[in-house]
Structures are given as structure tokens and as C-alpha cells.
Amino acid sequence: MSDVLTFRFDVDGENFTSAGQASVQIKKNLRQLGLPPEIIRRVSIAMYEGEINMVIHAGGGNAEVRVAEDFIEIELVDHGPGIADIEQAMQAGFSTAPDNIRSLGFGAGMGLPNMKRYTDSMDIQSKVGDGTRIVMRVDLTA
Amino acid sequence: MTVRELVDSGAVKAAALPDGDREIEGVYIGDLLSWVMGRAGSGDAWITIMSNVNIAAVATLADTACIILAEGVQPDDGVTEIAREKNINLLLSDRSAYDTAVWLHERL
Ligand SMILES: Nc1ncnc2c1ncn2[C@@H]1O[C@H](COP(=O)(O)OP(=O)(O)OP(=O)(O)O)[C@@H](O)[C@H]1O
Ligand SMILES: [Mg+2]
Numbered sequence: 001m002s003d004v005l006t007f008r009f010d011v012d013g014e015n016f017t018s019a020g021q022a023s024v025q026i027k028k029n030l031r032q033l034g035l036p037p038e039i040i041r042r043v044s045i046a047m048y049e050g051e052i053n054m055v056i057h058a059g060g061g062n063a064e065v066r067v068a069e070d071f072i073e074i075e076l077v078d079h080g081p082g083i084a085d086i087e088q089a090m091q092a093g094f095s096t097a098p099d100n101i102r103s104l105g106f107g108a109g110m111g112l113p114n115m116k117r118y119t120d121s122m123d124i125q126s127k128v129g130d131g132t133r134i135v136m137r138v139d140l141t142a
Numbered sequence: 143m144t145v146r147e148l149v150d151s152g153a154v155k156a157a158a159l160p161d162g163d164r165e166i167e168g169v170y171i172g173d174l175l176s177w178v179m180g181r182a183g184s185g186d187a188w189i190t191i192m193s194n195v196n197i198a199a200v201a202t203l204a205d206t207a208c209i210i211l212a213e214g215v216q217p218d219d220g221v222t223e224i225a226r227e228k229n230i231n232l233l234l235s236d237r238s239a240y241d242t243a244v245w246l247h248e249r250l
Contacts, residue, residue: 020199024228027203037184037205044203045179105192110176117180 005067013060023048042118049111050076072138079131145208145231154233158225164207171239175200189239191215201230212239
């Protein structure tokens with residue numbers, strides 16, 4: 001088995017005025033590893049959308065990014081309210097973001113669609129009252 | 143055109159210009175952050191009226207060449223300092239988003 005490099009982050013649920021720090025950090029880490037810019041961009045955008053969702057909708061959570069030889073995997077776990085209807089949540093434009101969050105520029109209902117678009121695979125497990133776990137993968141094979 | 147050349151033209155003012163040599167390759171206009179994340183291209187000048195600190199992370203992750211706050215909008219307190227720290231070019235335009243984009247289009 002080849003080595004997997006793992007980065008872990010606690011995502012603070014209090015601070016939605018300056019959220020996104022874990023994603024900015026991951027971008028730096030991936031750059032240091034010398035990965036292609038387009039891969040870095042896809043991973044960090046997908047991670048940002050997931051990170052912001054945990055802050056806005058779930059009161060924070062944990063993020064783990066695993067860099068393997070053939071892929072980069074992003075795992076986001078929170079213990080927020082969960083998503084009742086995942087299919088509906090995945091639709092472009094669907095959002096339950098409150099007004100104070102919308103006034104900051106969030107709430108277009110494009111975060112989950114972006115995550116899907118920028119990754120090669122995406123799996124969402126969610127249980128109402130329990131939380132949400134999202135695993136995304138970006139392939140590194142050309 | 144580089145971001146510094148844009149500033150030197152006098153069309154916009156620089157609030158923060160830590161990476162002036164960055165080349166502007168296109169333009170994206172938008173205020174909803176996840177639209178910008180999904181649609182702005184790497185190297186775009188991002189024109190917006192959104193002035194809170196979250197624009198810094200979006201510009202970094204979408205890898206835009208600069209943020210241009212249009213319509214005379216001023217950045218919220220502390221955003222200029224964060225831009226400088228995070229190596230993000232933050233520019234100010236008194237023109238509308240449309241006029242700023244047209245101006246850029248004629249020169250790119
Ligand atoms: N981690 C989560 N926990 C609970 N609900 C979530 C979570 N992530 C997303 N949701 C739900 O799915 C909806 C759609 O999410 P999506 O990221 O697409 O849009 P948004 O966050 O509302 O707005 P945007 O991402 O465009 O700023 C959210 O409004 C919310 O109801
Ligand atoms: Mg979202």
C-alpha cells in the first residue's frame with residue numbers, strides 16, 4: 001500500500017464572517033506538494049463549499065483531506081441538524097440560509113452543486129438530528 | 143494587462159496591491175459567493191459590490207487576479223488589511239459594474 005498524507009482541521013461553527021480558513025490552508029499545503037494548479041483549485045473550492053456549509057448549517061465540524069497517489073479525498077463530518085431531502089438540497093438554487101447569512105453573499109443554493117461539479121465522486125450520508133458526512137474525491141490520474 | 147497596469151491607468155484605485163504583476167485574463171461579475179466560486183475563472187478580475195471579509199477567501203480559492211469593488215463601494219473595516227496580508231489585490235472603482243467590465247473588455 002502506498003503512503004497517504006492526511007491533513008485534519010477543526011471547523012469552528014461560530015465565525016461565519018471569516019470562515020474558509022481550512023480551505024485556504026489546504027490550498028497552501030497542496031501547493032507545497034507541487035500538485036497541478038487545476039487540481040488544487042478543484043479541491044480547495046469543493047472543500048470551501050463544504051466547510052462553509054458546516055459553519056452556516058451545522059454549527060461547525062471536522063474536515064480531513066487525504067492525499068494518496070491516485071486521488072485526493074475530502075471528508076467532512078458534522079453533528080448538525082442533518083439534511084432531510086438530499087436530492088432537493090443538491091438542486092441548484094435550493095437554500096435554507098437565513099437572511100443575515102444571505103446578506104454576506106451566501107445562500108445561492110450553489111454550494112453542493114459546485115462540490116459535485118468540481119470533484120470526480122461525491123457521497124452524502126445524512127440523518128436528521130444526527131449529522132452529515134460528505135466524502136468527495138478528485139482523481140490524480142491524467 | 144497586469145493588475146498594476148490597470149491601477150496605473152487611473153481607472154481604478156488600489157486599496158491593496160500586494161501582487162501587482164498578476165496578469166488579468168478575463169472578467170467575472172457577481173455578488174453571490176458560490177456563483178463566483180463555480181463560475182469565475184482563474185486569472186479573472188472579479189467585479190462585485192460584496193464588501194465583507196468573505197470575499198478574501200473566495201478570491202484566494204477561485205484564484206482571481208483581483209477583486210474590484212464597483213459602484214464606489216468601500217471595503218468593510220479590516221478587509222483591506224486582510225487583503226494585503228493574504229496577497230489579494232483589492233481595487234476600487236467609482237464606475238458601475240457594467241462600465242468597469244466594458245472598460246476592461248476594451249483593453250484586455
Ligand atoms: N452540512 C449541512 N448540514 C445541514 N444542512 C446542510 C448542510 N449542507 C447543506 N445543507 C442544506 O442544503 C442546502 C443547500 O446547500 P448549498 O451549499 O447548495 O446552498 P447554500 O449553502 O444554502 O448556499 P450557497 O452554498 O450557495 O451559499 C442548504 O441551504 C441547507 O439547507
Ligand atoms: Mg453552501
